[in-house]
Amino acid sequence: MYGGVVAATLLGGALVAAGAMFWVRLETHELPIGFVLTMVFGLLAALALGQIAAPALQPRLPLLRDLVHHIDQDAGHIPEGTDPAVAEVVRAVNRLAGRSTHDIEAARRDAQIGRAAVAASPNGVLVVGPDGRVRLMNEAFRRLLQVVTPDPVGRALIEVVNVAEVHPVIDACLRGRPVDEVAARVGREDLMLRPVRIEDGVLLIVYDVTRFRRAERARTEFVANVSHELRTPIATIMGYAETLGGDRDRMNEEDAMMADAILRNVRRLRDLFEDLLELSRIESRLGELPRGRERLAPILELATESAAEFALARGQTLTLTCDDAVEASVNAEALGTIVSNLARNATNYTADGGTILITAKREGSEVLVEVIDNGIGIDRQHHDRIFERFYRVDVGRSRKVGGTGLGLAIAKHLAAASGCRISVHSEVGHGSRFTVHLRP
Numbered sequence: 001m002y003g004g005v006v007a008a009t010l011l012g013g014a015l016v017a018a019g020a021m022f023w024v025r026l027e028t029h030e031l032p033i034g035f036v037l038t039m040v041f042g043l044l045a046a047l048a049l050g051q052i053a054a055p056a057l058q059p060r061l062p063l064l065r066d067l068v069h070h071i072d073q074d075a076g077h078i079p080e081g082t083d084p085a086v087a088e089v090v091r092a093v094n095r096l097a098g099r100s101t102h103d104i105e106a107a108r109r110d111a112q113i114g115r116a117a118v119a120a121s122p123n124g125v126l127v128v129g130p131d132g133r134v135r136l137m138n139e140a141f142r143r144l145l146q147v148v149t150p151d152p153v154g155r156a157l158i159e160v161v162n163v164a165e166v167h168p169v170i171d172a173c174l175r176g177r178p179v180d181e182v183a184a185r186v187g188r189e190d191l192m193l194r195p196v197r198i199e200d201g202v203l204l205i206v207y208d209v210t211r212f213r214r215a216e217r218a219r220t221e222f223v224a225n226v227s228h229e230l231r232t233p234i235a236t237i238m239g240y241a242e243t244l245g246g247d248r249d250r251m252n253e254e255d256a257m258m259a260d261a262i263l264r265n266v267r268r269l270r271d272l273f274e275d276l277l278e279l280s281r282i283e284s285r286l287g288e289l290p291r292g293r294e295r296l297a298p299i300l301e302l303a304t305e306s307a308a309e310f311a312l313a314r315g316q317t318l319t320l321t322c323d324d325a326v327e328a329s330v331n332a333e334a335l336g337t338i339v340s341n342l343a344r345n346a347t348n349y350t351a352d353g354g355t356i357l358i359t360a361k362r363e364g365s366e367v368l369v370e371v372i373d374n375g376i377g378i379d380r381q382h383h384d385r386i387f388e389r390f391y392r393v394d395v396g397r398s399r400k401v402g403g404t405g406l407g408l409a410i411a412k413h414l415a416a417a418s419g420c421r422i423s424v425h426s427e428v429g430h431g432s433r434f435t436v437h438l439r440p
Contacts, residue, residue, distance in 0.1 A: 124191075124206030127198075128170055132157055135201065144206050145186055166204070169195050173202045190214075224280035227273040234273065238266045275406040278337075279389070282413045289331040289418045296330070296360045296369065297322045303336040304358055307343035314352045318343070322360040328367040328438040334418040335369070335436070341407035342371040342422075342434045349432070350375030362440060369436040378426040386424070387412040 118125050124141030128134060134152045137160075141147065145163050152160040157170060165184040172179045173195040182193045190213040196203040241263040248256050300322050311318040339358065346356045350373045357372045378386060385391050389409040415422050419439065426432035 122208070124204075126161075126204040126206070127201060128157055128174075128204070129201040130174060132170075132174070134160055141206055144189065144191060144208055165193060169193055170202050170204060173197050220280045223276050227276040227280070230273055231270075234266060234270050238263065238270060241266055272406070275410060279406055279410055279413065282410065282417060289334055289414075291329050291331050291419055293327055294330050294332050295324065296326045296328060296335075296367070297324050299330070299332050299336050300339055300358060300360060300369070303339040304343050306340060307347050307356070310344065311347045311356060314347065316347060316350060316352065316354050316356060318347070318356045318358070320358045322358075326360050326362060326367065328440055330420070330438055331418040334414040335420075335438075338411045338414050338420075338422070338436060339369060339371065341411045342436075345407050346371050346373040346375065346432070346434075349373070365440070367438040367440050369438065371434045372431065374431040377428045377430050377432055378424070379428050380426075383424055383426070387422070 118136070118138050121138060122140055124144045125136065125138045126134065126141050127136035134155055134157055137147065137152050142152075145161055145166070147160055149155060149160045158167065161167070163184055163186055165182055169179055169182050174197075176197070179195050184191045184193055188210070189208060190210045192207040192209050194205045194207070196205065241259060244251070244259040245256070245263050251259065300320055304318065304320055308318045343356065343358060350356060354374050358370070359372070360367065360369045362368075382391075387408045390405040411422060415436065421437050423435045423437065424432065425435070
């Protein structure tokens, strides 16, 4: 009896699928007449089986109805009853309901934890749907971005948030464009906006970096003030040291050696303070440096003069190769300082009699300025850190060749402020190649 019911059910499903195929092939004029006759025969057979199975199902319809009602009311465990066939169905439903209840409770707990974490987070959290409407906003976001709308959920973002930096970030992220962290200032607070593209919208996390920025500004101002105040006594000491060194006829050998040491070290102090002042000026500058289309040859010639004199004193060969027609979008002062520091660094770490080559050329979508030497080279493990201030690959070697330890840090900051970047390729014993990537 139950076999007839199952057969009728399976046959009905097959007929639905066959019917869909029937209409598709009929529309494309690919349906043969034999297939049509088979369909008609199958339909008649299904109707006949349904008539046979109906009396067997009729007495159990109230039980099945009660079962569905029990499930609909979410009444928990369902009693099996006395009918063996219905009891088997009930047991299966109870097992399924148990698993579903466990999964739903786990999902509820996870959602509750997530909501609590978002609500308690000191960082602002905003979720915007693909339609540009607010889906979630925590209290930290409301406070940091001074949102005054009582109930922002469901409202258009432009109606809720008045901070101009937020909207282009959200728009770019919704359009699938990569977006880096963006700085914003609301009142006296410094904020950092970090967008994350999610499956159905954008998650925006807002960090309050006010304390870090204030500490950084205080450090920069302190370094600048100290360096500035020390310039006068350093200049005085250097003047007296030069005077002593110029009157060697009246000094014995030991006195002359001490005067040279004073002069050498006071010059090093002067260079250090000048570099600290330059670095503090770069770090305190807001926004990017202005750029214009410039010919590179005059800039590079001026930038390499100091390094060329130093190279000549050490018997090194410094060569500049740059076609007069090579141009790029640059800040001339910044590029000059970058190349000057890279060139001087190359002369410091290249042996006497070595070679330094400085070139500028157009390559693909960039203009490349390269400073290449055949010096001692840099191990790969240091490549990511050599642009940090005062970082030394070899402390003993660095003290011997001199330098302030700030040249590459200044170059990196100037590159970031002038819209270019610096890369390095170097191996120990095989020299170094520093490349400045410019926009044409």
